[in-house]
Amino acid sequence: MSTAAYRTGLGPAALDVERIRRDFPILDQTIHGKKLVYLDNAATSQKPRAVIDAIVRYYEHYNSNVHRGVHTLSMRATEAHDEARETVRRFIQAADASEIIFVRGATEAVNLVAQTYGRANVGEGDEVLITAMEHHSNIVPWQILCQEKHARLRVVPINDAGELDLEAFEKLLSPRTRIVAVAHVSNALGTVNPLRKIIQLAHAHDVPVLVDGAQAVPHMAVDVQALGCDFYAFSGHKIYGPTGIGVLYGKEEVLAEMPPYQGGGDMIRSVTFEKTTYNVVPYMFEAGTPDIAGAIGLGVALEYVMGLGIDRVAAHGQDLLAYATEKVGAIDGVRLIGTAQHRAGVLSFVLDNVHPHDLGTILDREGIAIRTGHHCAQPVMDRFGIPATARASFAVYNTKEEIDALVDGIRKAHEVFA
Amino acid sequence: MTDDLGQLYQEVILEHSKAPRNYRKPESANREAEGYNPLCGDRCTVFLDVEGDAIKDIGFQGSGCAISRASASMMTQSVKGKTKAEAARLFEEFHRLVTGDEKAIASAQDLGKLAVFAGVSKFPARVKCATLAWHTLQSALENKHEPVSTEE
Incomplete structure (x- = not known):
């Protein structure tokens, strides 16, 4: 297939997908004798050669602990780790690298905020405001906090298209609201939330906002200063980086007031049995030896995306999503779940007469990987009265031809169950 | 295909x-149990009319994929009229069949119609779909009150 095929309708600035595909070694394989079509990117994305090489290079040439040794390898490792933090800062347009805390993933980032900011600021009778489209990782940490503090978890409803009810949101913001936690992009529906409006409304009530950006960063430019959010969380592995590394951004003045998260090495300035003084942010929130290779890998992954051009990455994703929405939506018996006006990254759907699991198995035999199930968003499934959906999710290396293969696979499943 | x-x-x-x-709740049902597969959200409720040691009647309700529905349906047919011990033995054999135990596959004819589930063994990700109803039946027979999960 020619590169020109991808460029149709996108103009000369479109991604060279054929070249990009060569950067991802895993794509060059067959599954059950069919060319691999990987459409499960919202679960985890594949890794480009540059990321894999960077991790190997670290372990082969300068593996060492950071912030400790005066020896050369430790200094090299520390420098690379610092550079990765600076790359993250640049990627999300934070004001200072000290506002970037490395964590295991978006899940740990939310837990960190709930356990530090939350425990310090949420008391009996207070309220935490989330939305009906959150991933379990942006529900359960708040439930744990609310249970401990005898606070209330309040939930902003969504409409039948999967869009947030902004009017209800405004009404639910109360003098007892202590924090708003909201997804930038829904992992189960693809809905892009109107963050600026949400943050503006919350801030008008002096309520800070945590944004779960796990599904957003792979698909759009994020500028945390322009958004004005107080916290922004994302995982490395969904944006071409390794698993086990993620980011919590926090505004400097908010982080400065927060109690520590985990205790241990690296997060302290001095320790005696009587008293411990803590290190400065971000180190205060990074107890123990960090995932050094992971951070370095994430830095390289973000450089890779910035090298492609995040606007071109976003345009490619929108192009694929529009194409998939049209083609999959046109199949008899398909019902799209999540039809918000603004969507990114994922297409969720159910089929008459074919359960998502059966579809997943049949597609797998065609070499096509999609996710089936509740997507760790059971309240979303309950909202739509379904136990599960099939979800195809896209990345920079996906093509319209792959979406055509998905459509053929869905038709095959229909034949099996006809 | x-x-x-x-x-x-x-x-x-x-x-x-x-x-x-x-696919019903028998009016005479005196036991029931709920089964749940938290990985995929499949649910199954099994209703039993147990008298002494005998399963006099059985029904089920729930939502799930083709494999889990068919398995539940055929399970109800094969255990109706059996003793509790016979049903437990059948589950044991069935479990060995769908997890690819070669001996169980070789003697699959003993399972009667249930032998058609031998194909599941080639799809390890689907074993839990095939066994959800059976786990739930076991729970109902043991009169457990907590919902049974495939992840226990």
Whole structure:
């Protein structure tokens, strides 16, 4: 297939997908004798050669602990780790690298905020405001906090298209609201939330906002200063980086007031049995030896995306999503779940007469990987009265031809169950 | 359809999934249990009319994929009228069959119609779909009150 095929309708600035595909070694394989079509990117994305090489290079040439040794390898490792933090800062347009805390993933980032900011600021009778489209990782940490503090978890409803009810949101913001936690992009529906409006409304009530950006960063430019959010969380592995590394951004003045998260090495300035003084942010929130290779890998992954051009990455994703929405939506018996006006990254759907699991198995035999199930968003499934959906999710290396293969696979499943 | 898929989605299984038998709560039911697969959200409730040691009647309700519905449907047919011990033995054999135990596959004819589930063994990700109803039956027979999960 020619590169020109991808460029149709996108103009000369479109991604060279054929070249990009060569950067991802895993794509060059067959599954059950069919060319691999990987459409499960919202679960985890594949890794480009540059990321894999960077991790190997670290372990082969300068593996060492950071912030400790005066020896050369430790200094090299520390420098690379610092550079990765600076790359993250640049990627999300934070004001200072000290506002970037490395964590295991978006899940740990939310837990960190709930356990530090939350425990310090949420008391009996207070309220935490989330939305009906959150991933379990942006529900359960708040439930744990609310249970401990005898606070209330309040939930902003969504409409039948999967869009947030902004009017209800405004009404639910109360003098007892202590924090708003909201997804930038829904992992189960693809809905892009109107963050600026949400943050503006919350801030008008002096309520800070945590944004779960796990599904957003792979698909759009994020500028945390322009958004004005107080916290922004994302995982490395969904944006071409390794698993086990993620980011919590926090505004400097908010982080400065927060109690520590985990205790241990690296997060302290001095320790005696009587008293411990803590290190400065971000180190205060990074107890123990960090995932050094992971951070370095994430830095390289973000450089890779910035090298492609995040606007071109976003345009490619929108192009694929529009194409998939049209083609999959046109199949008899398909019902799209999540039809918000603004969507990114994922297409969720159910089929008459074919359960998502059966579809997943049949597609797998065609070499096509999609996710089936509740997507760790059971309240979303309950909202739509379904136990599960099939979800195809896209990345920079996906093509319209792959979406055509998905459509053929869905038709095959229909034949099996006809 | 590839051979493996054909083995999995046999005509009998497709037919049971579309028109499951005993999809009801028997009026005489004196025991019930709920089963849940937290990985995929499949749910199954099994109702039993147990008298002494005998399973006099059985029904099920729930939502799930073709494999789990067909398995539940065919399970109700095969354990109705059996003793508790016979049902437990059947589950043991069935479990060995769908997890690819060669001896169980070789002697699958002893399982009667249930032998059609041998194809599941080629799809490890689907074993839990095939066994959800059976786990739930076991729980109902043991009169457990907590919902049974495939992840325990």
